[in-house]
Amino acid sequence: MREDCQAQSRGLIRARGFIQLSEGKADGDHFNSSIWGRGAYVADVLRVSTTDRKQVVDLTDQIEALIRRAKMQQGLCSLFVTHTTAALTTGEIGEETEDDFLQVVEQMIPSIHFRHAHDPSHAWSHMASSILGPSLTIPVSAGKLALGTWQSVMLVELDGPRERAVHVTLVPS
Numbered sequence: 001m002r003e004d005c006q007a008q009s010r011g012l013i014r015a016r017g018f019i020q021l022s023e024g025k026a027d028g029d030h031f032n033s034s035i036w037g038r039g040a041y042v043a044d045v046l047r048v049s050t051t052d053r054k055q056v057v058d059l060t061d062q063i064e065a066l067i068r069r070a071k072m073q074q075g076l077c078s079l080f081v082t083h084t085t086a087a088l089t090t091g092e093i094g095e096e097t098e099d100d101f102l103q104v105v106e107q108m109i110p111s112i113h114f115r116h117a118h119d120p121s122h123a124w125s126h127m128a129s130s131i132l133g134p135s136l137t138i139p140v141s142a143g144k145l146a147l148g149t150w151q152s153v154m155l156v157e158l159d160g161p162r163e164r165a166v167h168v169t170l171v172p173s
């Protein structure tokens with residue numbers, strides 16, 4: 001399984017706190033990669049390196065780049081983060097709104113005596129990520145994510161800095 005994830009990430013390069021897609025060469029309707037063109041869907045893994053203990057990373061542009069590479073016009077985009085101290089959601093980015101969001105997330109978890117044996121100091125981040133959730137499904141329309149005017153796809157880092165894996169599955173309709 002880990003080898004599959006590593007193979008899936010080969011088309012990506014790391015950049016300051018987020019992932020950019022590397023330039024690929026198209027072969028007909030599919031890219032020259034073992035992950036593109038397997039059946040009716042496209043799957044990839046975004047590797048995201050966070051830089052702060054708590055951080056919001058905007059993934060919208062990277063996901064829309066995957067949609068363009070897949071040449072998908074209509075369908076669904078499924079996202080899943082494979083970590084217990086990170087989450088996915090949609091929200092507004094900019095004007096320090098993400099800092100307000102992080103403060104609210106931390107405050108919604110009560111200060112209790114956590115029994116998390118590994119490290120009680122970050123137990124709150126496990127609780128918060130479970131409440132926010134590890135996945136999103138977003139419609140794709142006219143080759144773009146069907147997001148509202150102020151919505152962005154947000155990776156919510158709650159115990160960084162770390163490298164995070166976000167699995168992306170595109171299902172055309």
